Amino acid sequence: MPAVAVGLVGLLAPVAVATPVAAAPVTVSNGTQFTDTTGALLHAHGGGMIKVGGYYYWFGENRNDNNTFRYVSVYRSTDLANWEFRNHVLTQSSAGELSVANIERPKVIFNASTNQYVLWMHWENGSDYGQARVAVATSSTVDGTYSYRGSFRPLGNESRDMTVYRDDDGSAYLVSSTNNNADLNIYRLSADYTQVASLVRTLWPGNWREAPAMFKRNGVYFLVTSGATGWAPNQGRYATATSITGTWSGLANLGDSITYGSQSAYVVPVQGSATTSYLYLGDRWAGAWGGRVNESRYVWLPLSFPSNTSVTMNWYPRLSIDTVTGQVSGVGSGPAYVTMRPRHSGRCLEVLGQSTADAANIVQYACNNGGNQHWQPLDLGTGYHQLVARHSNKCLTVPNGSTAGAVQVQQFPCQSGRTDQQWQFTDLGSGYHRVTARHSGLCLDVDGSSTADRARIIQWTCTGGTNQQWQRVAVG
Structure with a gap:
């Protein structure tokens, strides 16, 4: 599905903008939805960034409930954590062919010769993926209303997931999946960045690659x-x-x-007074658990470079970002997903029957690597975690905030203020933890120390028994 990318010169646009106050270091949590400065959910899915003055502008998909196009929205930030909504730069009423459409992976680059911001997108007709076109819009201001210039197939070729990249010398390129995603094409754009001038290379034919994100570091291009x-x-x-x-x-x-x-959605260079860091921006698509695009989460991770031509990426539950110095680093440790295994049985904590419904019961079952046994320990930065089921994106919950013993835990939509969804991990040594519900102080427990499949998982007075000792085993 959707993607992004840009190089440092393509990211920086020399345009007069109000000077922002210098940003202080911030912390960003992974695997969450973001909100803007008003508290509203931020919708910049499949999006890209461009830096203008001291602001990072983040463009992305903002969908209707049926996943069709509603807006391309833009937000701005000085610190990459506190985002101010600026505008819906393109809407269903911007052009006739946008009234019912799919618009994906919006990217903006700045053309210094025309003083225009040029927005490229993947365009479909709103009912299927048979059109496979790109679309272009332009504006004289980065967060103004963009004028829609139409859609087309680049040089007659299909184009699905795509990105645009502006190089140091001012040349610009479109990178797009083609041939039903089997191939990846690189095109040179016209001088005004609104058309495709030529095909310069087809990469890895038959390898089925999508979601391209391009950046440049020390003279080396990464895709x-x-x-x-x-x-x-x-x-x-x-x-x-x-x-x-x-x-x-x-x-x-x-x-x-x-x-x-x-x-992958985008790689943003964070250039500061001390260093330049490279930050991977990814989408955790809600479609993977049957949700709507606007319910998707964001995954941001720092990139490391063992050599000039290699890159690695490790998981961190949170990030520390300092846009003044350019320093981006991971905070915390542990894998992105785990299985939770009680010591006495070695079975796995699971959502019964792979249900995605609210109030589905939590049990133990023989470990089988199913998504209903994969849990994200979402670090809340308070000493507590939510445990988020991968297959449903719902949280391990003590229903109705009960403080009684023997209550079976269930899954419910995650809510930041619910203490009956917040769990404290206490290290017991040997790789095991006691898992305690914040609201009740009771422990996560396999009922009756059963070793059987489908045994109930409950909260119970903490006893130190092996049916209350949980091992977190990395998935993947």
């Missing part, structure tokens, strides 16, 4: 992509080149086998 598995996450991969139009390396793995439950 991050995902496999084509619909909404489900898969192994991210990257390649390098010393020239966009030249020979690219083979594909190497990035992150774990599911890219920590995300798909």
Whole structure:
């Protein structure tokens, strides 16, 4: 599904903008939805960024409940954590062919010769993916209302997931999945960035890559992509080149086998007084658990470079970002997803029957690597975690905030203020933890110390028994 990318020069646009107050270091949690400065949910899915003055502008998809196009929305921030809503730069009423459409992966680059911001997108007709076109819009201001200039197939070729990249010399490129995602094309854009001038290279024919995100570091171009598995996450991969139009390396793995439950959307250079960090922006698509696009989460991770032509990405539950110095680093430890195994039985904590419904019961069952046995320990930064089921994106909950013993835990939609969804992990040594509900002080427990499949998981007075000792085993 959707993606992004940009190089540092393509990210910086020399335009007069109000000077922001210098940003202080901030912390961002992973695997969550973001909110803007008014508290409203931030919708910049599949999006891209451009830096203008001291502000980062984040453009992205803002969908209707049926997942069709509603807006391309833009937000701005100085610190990459506190986002101010600025505008819906493109709407259903911007043009006739946008009234019913799918618009995905919006990216903006600045053309210094025309003084125009140019927005590129993937365009579909709103009912299927048979059109496979790009669309273009322009504006004289970064967060103004964009004028829609139409959709087309680049040089007659299909175009699905795509990104645009502006190089140091001012040349610009479109990178897009084509041939039903089997191939990936790189095109040179026209001088005004609104048309495709030529095809310069087809990469890895028949490798089924999508979600392209391009950036440049120390003269080396990096292109991050995902496999084509619909909404489900898969192994991210990257390649390098010393020239966009030249020979690219083979594909190497990035992150774990599911890219920590995300798909590449963008890589933003964070340039500061001390260093330049490179920050991976990914989407954890809600379609993977049957949700709507606007319910999707964000995964942001710092990139590391063992050599000039290699990149690695590790999981962190939170990030520390300092846009003044350019320092981006991970906070905390542990895997993106775990299975939870009681010591006495070695079975796995699971949502019974792979249900995605509210109030579905939590049991123990023989470990089988199902998504209903995968849990994200979402670090709330308070000493407590939510445990989020991968298959449903719902939280391990003591229903109705009960403080009674023997109450079976269930799954419910995650809510930040619910203490009956907040769990404290206490290290018991040997890789095991006591898991305590914040609201009640009772422990996560396998009822009656049963070793059977489908045994109830309850809260109970903490006894120190092995049926209350939980091992977190990394998934992936």
